Amino acid sequence: MNIIETKKVCVNYEKKLTIHDLSIQIPKGEITTLIGPNGCGKSTLIRTIARLLKPSNGSVFLDSENIEQKKTSEMAKEMAVLPQSNDVANDMTVQELVTFGRIPYRHRFSSLSKLDHEKIDWAMEKASVQDLAERHLSTLSGGQRQRAWIAMAIAQDTDTIILDEPTTYLDLTHQLDVMLLIKELNEKEHRTIVMALHDLNHAARFSDQLIAIKNGCLQKNGSVEQVITRDNLRNIFNIDANIVEDHGKPMILSYDRWRSGESA
Amino acid sequence: MRSSLKYPLQIIAALIVLGLLLVMSIRYGSNQTPASTVFDAVFNYDQTNIDQRIIVSIRIPRVLGAMLIGSALAVSGALMQSVTKNPMADSGLLGINAGAAFMLTLCFTFFPKMSTLDTTAFSVFGAAISAGLVFMISSLKKSQMSPTILVLAGMAISAFFTAISEGIALVANLKQDLAFWHFGGISAVSWNQLARLGPWIIIALIVVYLMSSNLNLLSLSDDSIKSLGKNIISIRLLALVCVVILSGISVSLVGAVAFVGLIIPHIAKFLVGTNNKKVIPMTILLGADLTVLADLIARTIDPPKETPFGIIISLVGVPFFIYLARRDGNQI
Numbered sequence: 001m002n003i004i005e006t007k008k009v010c011v012n013y014e015k016k017l018t019i020h021d022l023s024i025q026i027p028k029g030e031i032t033t034l035i036g037p038n039g040c041g042k043s044t045l046i047r048t049i050a051r052l053l054k055p056s057n058g059s060v061f062l063d064s065e066n067i068e069q070k071k072t073s074e075m076a077k078e079m080a081v082l083p084q085s086n087d088v089a090n091d092m093t094v095q096e097l098v099t100f101g102r103i104p105y106r107h108r109f110s111s112l113s114k115l116d117h118e119k120i121d122w123a124m125e126k127a128s129v130q131d132l133a134e135r136h137l138s139t140l141s142g143g144q145r146q147r148a149w150i151a152m153a154i155a156q157d158t159d160t161i162i163l164d165e166p167t168t169y170l171d172l173t174h175q176l177d178v179m180l181l182i183k184e185l186n187e188k189e190h191r192t193i194v195m196a197l198h199d200l201n202h203a204a205r206f207s208d209q210l211i212a213i214k215n216g217c218l219q220k221n222g223s224v225e226q227v228i229t230r231d232n233l234r235n236i237f238n239i240d241a242n243i244v245e246d247h248g249k250p251m252i253l254s255y256d257r258w259r260s261g262e263s264a
Numbered sequence: 265m266r267s268s269l270k271y272p273l274q275i276i277a278a279l280i281v282l283g284l285l286l287v288m289s290i291r292y293g294s295n296q297t298p299a300s301t302v303f304d305a306v307f308n309y310d311q312t313n314i315d316q317r318i319i320v321s322i323r324i325p326r327v328l329g330a331m332l333i334g335s336a337l338a339v340s341g342a343l344m345q346s347v348t349k350n351p352m353a354d355s356g357l358l359g360i361n362a363g364a365a366f367m368l369t370l371c372f373t374f375f376p377k378m379s380t381l382d383t384t385a386f387s388v389f390g391a392a393i394s395a396g397l398v399f400m401i402s403s404l405k406k407s408q409m410s411p412t413i414l415v416l417a418g419m420a421i422s423a424f425f426t427a428i429s430e431g432i433a434l435v436a437n438l439k440q441d442l443a444f445w446h447f448g449g450i451s452a453v454s455w456n457q458l459a460r461l462g463p464w465i466i467i468a469l470i471v472v473y474l475m476s477s478n479l480n481l482l483s484l485s486d487d488s489i490k491s492l493g494k495n496i497i498s499i500r501l502l503a504l505v506c507v508v509i510l511s512g513i514s515v516s517l518v519g520a521v522a523f524v525g526l527i528i529p530h531i532a533k534f535l536v537g538t539n540n541k542k543v544i545p546m547t548i549l550l551g552a553d554l555t556v557l558a559d560l561i562a563r564t565i566d567p568p569k570e571t572p573f574g575i576i577i578s579l580v581g582v583p584f585f586i587y588l589a590r591r592d593g594n595q596i
Contacts, residue, residue, distance in 0.1 A: 047487070050487075050491055051490075052487050072490065072495065073493040074493075075491075075493060076491060076493025077493070080491065081487065081488070081491035083485055083487040083488055083491075085485070088483060088484060088485050088488075089483040089484055091483075091533075092480075092483060092538055093537075093538075096480070100480075100481065100488075100492060101492075103481070103492045103493065103494065104492060104493045156492070
């Protein structure tokens, strides 16, 4: 079953047509990753699905319901969104940040309920930031900070979590931590994950479905094995990739610029 | 547990300081009155006693005015800092000071006999007009009142109104009349002004307190706020309308007092952390403390002359501003 579906979506962003006639399906309970070169429209698509941008044409459906007909407050209970750049709110503590995740459930002027407190503690434990609860975001490492933001998304307690390049600016270990956390949320908590990633090997290792986008158009979608092939990577990224198999998943061992005319 | 007790104690301390300052301010002026006279003036008023009359008709409204204005300016600074995500922002950035000064200049030039109450009303109107223009410019297109556009529009509108009022002042030879306003001096807040404008300030302060959890949200990115199901434009707009009411009225009454809105929210945050549920009440109290104190000093430092209390606040404010800029610089 598909939890999110876009039908012939076009998006104009800053007067350019950044997404063109895009129809994709995102299955419930799986990890779907958007890949593609810089500026291909991954972030635009993510923001459109999250209803942060309005399509100029076509529609986005969440649980078979057009998101334009949904209330913002309802959307917030079904979908948590972690935007790309989170270099804000740095003088806040981790606990204060995670508490924001409960906003969709709070009534005007009321204070936190028992359930809210439970969910906040649970979210911080899941993201392993409970020991950092009283720390200010500015004092954390990049990886810790990203886990705090993910904890906020977990506290929102939604079926779907959307992440825009969650591992950008992180070192190797912290990237892995974040990816493992996302995988765990999917497997143990049965969350549907939609994310944009640059690292193709992470995309291949952790995703159930890949959607490749180039110049705002759907280039290829399907299982990891269907998408990560030498031909596809040439079409999408203009690279000549040396693909091997690792733990039953395709892995890019090395790559070079594609030279037209030469046959490898 | 420790921190749960700290905040109420801080609030009580700020209240005690405010109480002491209020009593001292009412007692001391260009001439000192014994405490018993102050007591009688409040609880056992005798109209024929000249000292009691001074206290009731001049000092009390003036001190209460200073208190309200201090709170209003400090809170509008806190609001501006939240809305623009800029720790150096204050209400002047919305063009409020320039708009109020513009209307004041017009009144002084064309209706020199107008009563103080009417000129105040006009300059509140001027503040509202220039803030309205800033809102309009910054909500044009799809910018959705983005902080950067807001600040730029505010600077442009301020420069525009300042240029016109300076031009008029120059031609009409008004520099002397406006000087006191520019430095900021409380001098004559009357019962009349207090009764008419005070309730607005009090209502706006209550609204700001009620929206304080939404103010916390403003430190997130626009995308995050929307995906938490909140309407960012309405939060910003409500905050800015409160700024216009609070600082528009204050600036019209006492002039362009700088630094209250800048310093006080930072001291409050230093004491109680960044949660606006605590920051706003603390800002209200500390704003009142500082302004009442500055007004007291302004009246007693060189009697019977009065020093504009804005100067006193700036004397404290500038070193603090530099300290703040340095501290923020070190963090990077």
